[in-house]
Amino acid sequence: MERAVRIHKYGPAEVLSFEPIEVPLPGPGEALIRHTAIGLNFVEVYFRRGTFKVPALPATLGNEGAGIVEAIGPGVTGVQIGDRVVYADGPLGAYATVRLYPADQLVRIPDAISDRQAAASFLRGTTARMLLKEVAPLKAGDTVLFHAAAGGVGLLFTQWARSLGIRVIGTVSHERKAEAARRAGCIEVINYATEDFVERVRDITSGEGVAAVFDAVGCDTALKSLATLKPRGVLALFGEASGSPPDINPSLLAPKSLYVTWPIRPVYMATPAQRQASATDLFDAIGGGILDVGPNQIFALDDIVAAHRELESRKIVGAAVITP
The missing domain is CATH 3.40.50.720 (NAD(P)-binding Rossmann-like Domain)
Known part of the structure; x- marks a missing residue:
């Protein structure tokens, strides 16, 4: 049975609960992703608390993930079934074994990068790149x-x-x-x-x-x-x-x-070309040994409440990922 972690109200980590889900069929422009690794980011605490509002309750949290494309909808040309892909900052919903995602916002993961590395680094790494190389004129x-x-x-x-x-x-x-x-x-x-x-x-x-x-x-x-x-x-x-x-x-x-x-990533990575350029720079830095992206901690999806407690208490050093 496929599962998702949802909230029905804002609050502490204990509001996170598991629910069964059906495997959805991708519509036009969508891809079905089977997650192999899910990013764990502090922004998800903001959404869980209600600091940032979700579009509607109940809601599945999570905004970064990596996995395999299992199906594509009509009109999708940028990815194919079997591709390893990573995403961040689109619609919430990464806390699930499978999910639909806009295909044109997916980025292929190079062979030299593991799914866990991608899920641990895509949101953080492209944010770090934005701050370092685009926000301030540093030298x-x-x-x-x-x-x-x-x-x-x-x-x-x-x-x-x-x-x-x-x-x-x-x-x-x-x-x-x-x-x-x-x-x-x-x-x-x-x-x-x-x-x-x-x-x-x-x-x-x-x-x-x-x-x-x-x-x-x-x-x-x-x-x-x-x-x-x-x-x-x-x-x-x-x-x-x-x-x-x-x-x-x-x-x-x-x-x-x-x-x-x-600065926010969706503005700096608004187009597929900007998204790909940022991702390529990040993956090259990982492959070239400039960046050690971890992950430093790995939580099972079943341990999502404990993961949020550690995240919120700032006990996690570096990157952590969730495995479905």
């Missing part, structure tokens, strides 16, 4: 600050940045995560729960500040991050693990002509 020799540097995106960003000659100061919420950030290539690691990261950044940069701050923590760090930036620096917000960032008065930006943005 070799620049120093940046990355909050939650031991998270899935942070570890990939730091590895990739190091290969390009960009220096990363990382922050972590727990000292046990600091070593992972150092191994990825952070030049300094700050525990923002016990240290004043603004003062530490000033010390590390001899008062110059950083070219950019990448912040998925949100409420606890956003305003202070502005103080770490050098003139014309960029604050890129892309998450709210500690809650929504406070409103930022534009007058706070004026003294140093700072920039604030909230």
Whole structure:
């Protein structure tokens, strides 16, 4: 029997429940995917809590997965039955053994990349690439600050940045995560729960500040991050693990002509060509040994509640995947 994990109301991890599903037939432009690995991402906690709203309840969560194309609908030409594919950021529904997905949003997985590597890295890796190569005008020799540097995106960003000659100061919420950030290539690691990261950044940069701050923590760090930036620096917000960032008065930006943005992947990967270019760059970096994408932890689908508890408590270091 095929299964899906659904929520009927917003709430804690315990609202996740299993339900049987029928194998659907793909309609025009759709492909039927049998999952072999499913990404586990903090954004799914937002949807489960109701921080981000699902289109309708009940809902199947999950927005990243890898698997095999088992059937295609009318008009599909980009993928074939038997292809190994990965996806992210389209319709929710990855927490299932099988699902339908828009075929033109699927990306083929190269032979050198495993399904688990793809599911562990596609969302995080293309996000890291977006931040590193498109959001801020960075160059070799620049120093940046990355909050939650031991998270899935942070570890990939730091590895990739190091290969390009960009220096990363990382922050972590727990000292046990600091070593992972150092191994990825952070030049300094700050525990923002016990240290004043603004003062530490000033010390590390001899008062110059950083070219950019990448912040998925949100409420606890956003305003202070502005103080770490050098003139014309960029604050890129892309998450709210500690809650929504406070409103930022534009007058706070004026003294140093700072920039604030909230980049999202669907805008930067809006077309098949953009999606493929980003995926190719990511897979080349994995295949070339620039990126170690894990996964560091593997949960069975039956353990989805426990997986969400660990995700929400920030106990997971790096990437984790779910196996159906």
